[in-house]
Amino acid sequence: xxxEIFTSTAALALKETIERxxxxxxxxxxxxxxxxxxxxxxxxxxxxxEDYEIAGTGLAGEKxxxxxxxxxxxxxxxxxxxxxxxxxxxxxVSEEAMEDMKYDKVIMAAKRNNRSLWKxxxxxxxxxxxxxxxSAFVGGDGQPLASTTHALPGGGTYSNMLATAMSPSKAAMYxxxxxLRQQVGHDGLIDGYEMKxxxxxxxxxxxxxxxxxxxxxxxxxxxxxxxxIHKEKVTKCPVxxxxxxxxxxxxxxxxxxGLSWFWRRKPKSNTWVTEDKTMMNYGITARWARGxxxxxxxxxxxx
Amino acid sequence: MANIHVYxxxxxxxxxxxxxxxxxxxxxxxxxxxxxVFGTSDASxxxxxxxxxxxxxxxxxxxxxxxxxTTSDGSDSDDFATGVVVGFPRVLVGGFPRPGSFYxxxxxxxxxxxxDNAPIVAYIPVAGNIFEIxxxxxxxxxxxxxxxxxxxxxxxxxYSLLTSGTGQPKANPLLDVSDVVLNSAExxxxxxxxxxxxxxxxxxxxxxxxxxxxWNQLMPQPSAxxxxxxxxxx
Numbered sequence: 001x002x003x004e005i006f007t008s009t010a011a012l013a014l015k016e017t018i019e020r021x022x023x024x025x026x027x028x029x030x031x032x033x034x035x036x037x038x039x040x041x042x043x044x045x046x047x048x049x050e051d052y053e054i055a056g057t058g059l060a061g062e063k064x065x066x067x068x069x070x071x072x073x074x075x076x077x078x079x080x081x082x083x084x085x086x087x088x089x090x091x092x093v094s095e096e097a098m099e100d101m102k103y104d105k106v107i108m109a110a111k112r113n114n115r116s117l118w119k120x121x122x123x124x125x126x127x128x129x130x131x132x133x134x135s136a137f138v139g140g141d142g143q144p145l146a147s148t149t150h151a152l153p154g155g156g157t158y159s160n161m162l163a164t165a166m167s168p169s170k171a172a173m174y175x176x177x178x179x180l181r182q183q184v185g186h187d188g189l190i191d192g193y194e195m196k197x198x199x200x201x202x203x204x205x206x207x208x209x210x211x212x213x214x215x216x217x218x219x220x221x222x223x224x225x226x227x228x229i230h231k232e233k234v235t236k237c238p239v240x241x242x243x244x245x246x247x248x249x250x251x252x253x254x255x256x257x258g259l260s261w262f263w264r265r266k267p268k269s270n271t272w273v274t275e276d277k278t279m280m281n282y283g284i285t286a287r288w289a290r291g292x293x294x295x296x297x298x299x300x301x302x303x
Numbered sequence: 304m305a306n307i308h309v310y311x312x313x314x315x316x317x318x319x320x321x322x323x324x325x326x327x328x329x330x331x332x333x334x335x336x337x338x339x340v341f342g343t344s345d346a347s348x349x350x351x352x353x354x355x356x357x358x359x360x361x362x363x364x365x366x367x368x369x370x371x372x373t374t375s376d377g378s379d380s381d382d383f384a385t386g387v388v389v390g391f392p393r394v395l396v397g398g399f400p401r402p403g404s405f406y407x408x409x410x411x412x413x414x415x416x417x418x419d420n421a422p423i424v425a426y427i428p429v430a431g432n433i434f435e436i437x438x439x440x441x442x443x444x445x446x447x448x449x450x451x452x453x454x455x456x457x458x459x460x461x462y463s464l465l466t467s468g469t470g471q472p473k474a475n476p477l478l479d480v481s482d483v484v485l486n487s488a489e490x491x492x493x494x495x496x497x498x499x500x501x502x503x504x505x506x507x508x509x510x511x512x513x514x515x516x517x518w519n520q521l522m523p524q525p526s527a528x529x530x531x532x533x534x535x536x537x
Contacts, residue, residue, distance in 0.1 A: 277323050
C-alpha cells in the first residue's frame with residue numbers, strides 16, 4: 001500500500017481503457033453506521049464530561065406515634081468521565097496523479113477518508129461489546145460493562161449478567177425478563193427495567209427472528225402456546241462488527257444514562273496543498289467519546 | 304478476529320514535522336533480480352513493490368534490503384536500508400516505459416542506468432521517518448500492554464513471500480515480533496517506537512498487529528560510525 005498516491009500507484013488508470021472500477025462503495029457513510037442503533041448518540045461541548053451517580057434514600061420506615069420520623073440520606077457513587085479523543089486520516093495525492101487519473105473512482109480521496117473514519121467509529125464503538133467482560137476496560141464503578149459485582153453506592157453489589165449464560169431462546173428471554181424486572185436501582189431497591197432491544201452478532205439473526213417475531217411459541221411441538229416475549233416488542237440490533245463471538249448477546253434496557261456516544265465534533269474534512277512538493281492533502285478528523293454510565297442499561301449473556 | 308494485513312512499510316510521519324515525506328528517485332540496474340537474501344537467486348526471487356525497503360548500492364542503483372541476518376553486531380551492509388519504495392515513475396511494460404505499481408524482477412534493458420529505459424524507483428528516505436509495519440505472527444504476550452512493552456526494543460525484518468495479487472511474487476516485509484529484544488547489545492534493523500494507527504481496533508491475539516518503527520540500521524548513516532559497522536559501505 002502506498003502512503004502517497006502517485007501516477008505509479010494506479011498506473012492502469014492513466015489511460016481510458018478500463019470499463020469499470022471495482023472498489024468499495026462510498027457515500028452516505030454516516031447513515032450506514034451501526035453504532036447509533038445500540039448507543040445513545042449525543043453531543044458534548046467540553047474536553048471531557050462527567051456523570052455523577054447519587055443514590056438514596058432507600059426505604060422509608062414506620063414511625064411510632066410521637067417519635068421522630070426515620071431519616072433518609074443520600075450517598076454518592078462514582079464519577080464517570082468521558083474524554084473526547086481525536087481521530088482522523090489524510091490522503092496525499094500528487095498533482096500529477098490528480099491531473100492524469102482518468103477515473104473519479106480511483107482516488108476519490110474525500111470519499112475514502114469519509115469511509116475510513118466512519119468505519120473506525122463503528123470499530124471503536126463495538127469495542128464496548130467486544131470488551132464487555134474484560135476487566136482491563138472498566139466503567140466508573142471499576143467494573144467492566146457486564147459484571148456480577150457492579151458496586152452500589154451505599155454498599156453491596158448487583159449483576160447485569162445472566163446468572164447462567166444461555167443461547168437465544170424463549171426460555172432465555174423469560175429468565176432475562178424476570179431478572180431485569182427485579183434489577184435494583186441506585187439505592188439497591190428493586191426497581192425493575194424493561195427490555196427494549198436485543199444486541200447480537202449477525203450469526204444469531206435467524207434465531208432471534210424466531211424468538212421475537214412469532215406470536216406463538218417458536219419451540220417445535222408447542223406451536224399453540226403463547227410466545228410471551230412477542231408482546232414485549234423487543235427490537236433487534238444485529239451488529240456486524242461484533243465478531244469476537246458468535247454466542248454472546250445482550251439486552252438493552254430502558255435504564256437512563258446507558259451506552260453512550262458523545263460527538264465533540266462530527267467528521268470535518270479539509271484540503272490543503274504542500275506547496276513545495278505540489279502534493280494535495282485531503283484530511284478528515286472527528287472527536288468523540290464513548291462508554292457507559294449506568295450498567296443497568298444492559299443484561300449480558302456471556303455464553 | 305484476524306487483523307487486516309497491509310503490505311510493507313507505510314510512511315507514518317516525519318520526526319521533523321514535514322507534512323509530506325521527501326521523495327528521492329534512483330534507477331534500477333538492468334536485469335536486477337530482488338531476493339530476500341542479497342546476491343541470491345532462488346525460489347524466493349520476487350518483484351520490487353511499493354512498501355519494500357531498499358538500499359543504495361555503490362553503482363547508483365538500489366536493491367531490496369535483505370532480511371536481518373546479522374543480529375549481533377550489524378556488520379552486514381546488506382541489512383541496512385536507505386529508503387522505502389513509494390512508487391515507480393518508470394518501469395518497462397511491454398518493452399516501453401511508463402509509470403507502474405511494481406518492478407518486475409530481472410527486467411533487462413539497454414542503454415544503461417542513464418538511459419530513458421532505466422526503471423526508476425521513488426522512495427522515502429528512512430532516516431528521520433517513522434513507518435508502520437505489520438508483525439509476522441502473534442506475540443507471546445498477546446495484549447495491548449504486551450505490544451506497548453515492545454516500544455524501545457529492536458528487532459529484525461523478515462520476509463514472507465506473497466505469491467498472489469498484483470505485483471506478485473512480493474517480498475512482503477514484516478517485523479519478526481519474536482525477535483524483538485530489549486536491553487540488548489544486538490544491532491538490529493528496526494526499533495519499535497509505537498503502536499499502529501489502528502490502535503484498539505486491532506486484535507492483539509492475532510498476527511499482523513501493526514507497530515510503528517524506525518530504521519535502526521540505516522544508510523546513509525546520520526552519525527559517526529561505530530566500531531563493528533565500519534564496513535557497512537563495502
